[in-house]
Amino acid sequence: MSSPRLSDLPVILWLRQDLRLADNPALAAAVATGRPVIPLFILHQASDGRDWGAASLWWLDKSLRSLDADLRSRGSRLILRRGDPAMILPALAQELRAQLFWNRLYGQSAVGRDSDLKAEFGAISCNGSLLVEPWAVKTGTGGTYQMFTPFWKAAQGVIEDTVVHRAPEQIPAPDQWPDSDPIDDWTLQPSKPDWSKDFEGTPGEAGAHAALTQFIRAHLDDYPRGRDRPDIAGTSRLSAHLHWGEIGPRQIRAAIEKAGGPAAAKFMAELGWREFNHHLLYQHGALYERNIRRDFDRFQWRHDPEGLQAWKEGRTGYPMVDAGMRQLWTTGFMHNRVRMVVASFLIKHLLIDWREGEAWFWDTLVDADEANNPANWQWSSGSGADAAPFFRIFNPVAQGERFDPHGEYVRRWIPELAHLPAKTIHQPGQGVEGYPGPIVDHAMARQRALAAFKAMRAD
Ligand SMILES: Cc1cc2nc3c(=O)[nH]c(=O)nc-3n(C[C@H](O)[C@H](O)[C@H](O)COP(=O)(O)OP(=O)(O)OC[C@H]3O[C@@H](n4cnc5c(N)ncnc54)[C@H](O)[C@@H]3O)c2cc1C
Numbered sequence: 001m002s003s004p005r006l007s008d009l010p011v012i013l014w015l016r017q018d019l020r021l022a023d024n025p026a027l028a029a030a031v032a033t034g035r036p037v038i039p040l041f042i043l044h045q046a047s048d049g050r051d052w053g054a055a056s057l058w059w060l061d062k063s064l065r066s067l068d069a070d071l072r073s074r075g076s077r078l079i080l081r082r083g084d085p086a087m088i089l090p091a092l093a094q095e096l097r098a099q100l101f102w103n104r105l106y107g108q109s110a111v112g113r114d115s116d117l118k119a120e121f122g123a124i125s126c127n128g129s130l131l132v133e134p135w136a137v138k139t140g141t142g143g144t145y146q147m148f149t150p151f152w153k154a155a156q157g158v159i160e161d162t163v164v165h166r167a168p169e170q171i172p173a174p175d176q177w178p179d180s181d182p183i184d185d186w187t188l189q190p191s192k193p194d195w196s197k198d199f200e201g202t203p204g205e206a207g208a209h210a211a212l213t214q215f216i217r218a219h220l221d222d223y224p225r226g227r228d229r230p231d232i233a234g235t236s237r238l239s240a241h242l243h244w245g246e247i248g249p250r251q252i253r254a255a256i257e258k259a260g261g262p263a264a265a266k267f268m269a270e271l272g273w274r275e276f277n278h279h280l281l282y283q284h285g286a287l288y289e290r291n292i293r294r295d296f297d298r299f300q301w302r303h304d305p306e307g308l309q310a311w312k313e314g315r316t317g318y319p320m321v322d323a324g325m326r327q328l329w330t331t332g333f334m335h336n337r338v339r340m341v342v343a344s345f346l347i348k349h350l351l352i353d354w355r356e357g358e359a360w361f362w363d364t365l366v367d368a369d370e371a372n373n374p375a376n377w378q379w380s381s382g383s384g385a386d387a388a389p390f391f392r393i394f395n396p397v398a399q400g401e402r403f404d405p406h407g408e409y410v411r412r413w414i415p416e417l418a419h420l421p422a423k424t425i426h427q428p429g430q431g432v433e434g435y436p437g438p439i440v441d442h443a444m445a446r447q448r449a450l451a452a453f454k455a456m457r458a459d
Helices: 025-032 054-071 083-096 108-121 148-157 203-217 220-224 237-244 249-259 265-285 295-298 305-315 319-331 336-349 353-362 372-381 396-403 408-413 444-456
Strands: 011-015 037-043 081-083 099-103 124-128
Touching: 011 025, 011 083, 025 037, 025 099, 025 124, 037 054, 037 408, 054 353, 081 220, 083 099, 083 108, 099 108, 148 265, 148 336, 203 220, 203 237, 203 249, 220 265, 249 265, 265 372, 295 444, 305 319, 305 336, 305 353, 319 336, 319 353, 319 408, 336 353, 336 372, 336 396, 336 444, 353 372
Parallel strands: 011 037, 011 099, 037 081, 099 124
Antiparallel strands: none
């Protein structure tokens, strides 16, 4: 029997957080070989070595189904496997005599594993997730930026001009496909109970582009003001799409540049925070475990399981906090302004370790991200790079009055309070039946938090 020609040997396109066909550099490189391409997704852990949260898996399930349909429309399909990629990939690559292609990830456990695989198989890796990769932005002395503003200024200087590639029209298929798990066997959707019935968003590449188009059409111009208002739809809702790579930041940048206008820079700066957080992830490793500022290791957090549970369930008695936590539980999403309010409340009013809140978000957010989630929690606690100072303690009532001025956001998520007028709806302790009084007094909590911070610094 003659051995197969090199051009007949397949390449494996290992898809991870780049679940799209357009502007996917690893896919483009794989197709450019002219060899059969085997798109493969392996269900394992996030790039920081953590198991995925339940809401993430809800999104992933739909995203993979959508990707498979898109691949099939181009003569290809998605192969699914579950387990440790460090075991699965070498075996498959050897069996098929295939070369490996992927887009890079930045969590340390993935970086280590991928480097080993690359050394063994001479894999081709590309940048499919960031405008600028961590090693490409350096300070004048060759160090890494710890502050966002100089980082973003420097980053913008090195971001290359955006040439966005279309999806390939056809993807060459092998004569024979390797085995694939049926996606239904993975049971990524909740049942008994199905807590996802009111989850929001349309996972998949088409959903990502629809969200971007709608945002540019209806909300971009007002973004600098609208982005802070949880009572209106003023933001892009691109976070989960970006997290799974159903759309890439280069595509978004190209569309925003084309749209132009005074709000474009503000929106790009938010994508800049995403870049910054990935740089922190790459530098600091498991952001969800360790304070970036190590003096916070001495912080005396309170052990308060009841307080934590009340926070998770939206029963703190502070309407803005509870509305946010209920939005999260019901839809898998929470508005950014409210994320900041609920994080500050857990950390400063309840003095509960930010890692508890991060873990809850990790499990319940559809956009839970190994860079953005812990970096934002560390920003809120003061333990992060370029973080809000600990002594800046949000007043949840004042935040509500300012950013939900008509009380519509609270009314939507806390029907018990819907009858209250805008003037008082954000006040705790109104004796409304079915809604709890405040679990902690604001003035006392503020003093207690400041004292705890002082004690940490004095140690
Ligand atoms: C405590 C806390 C936890 C958070 N956890 C996550 C998370 O797990 N995953 C996540 O993607 N974002 C997280 N964020 C950031 C932010 O809240 C969300 O990205 C945003 O609300 C998503 O909505 P959007 O896509 O409509 O945002 P838009 O306002 O339309 O912003 C566009 C994009 O910019 C990026 N972005 C915006 N704000 C931030 C930010 N502060 N940090 C990093 N990137 C940002 C996101 O990719 C977002 O999709 C968190 C914020 C806080 C305060």
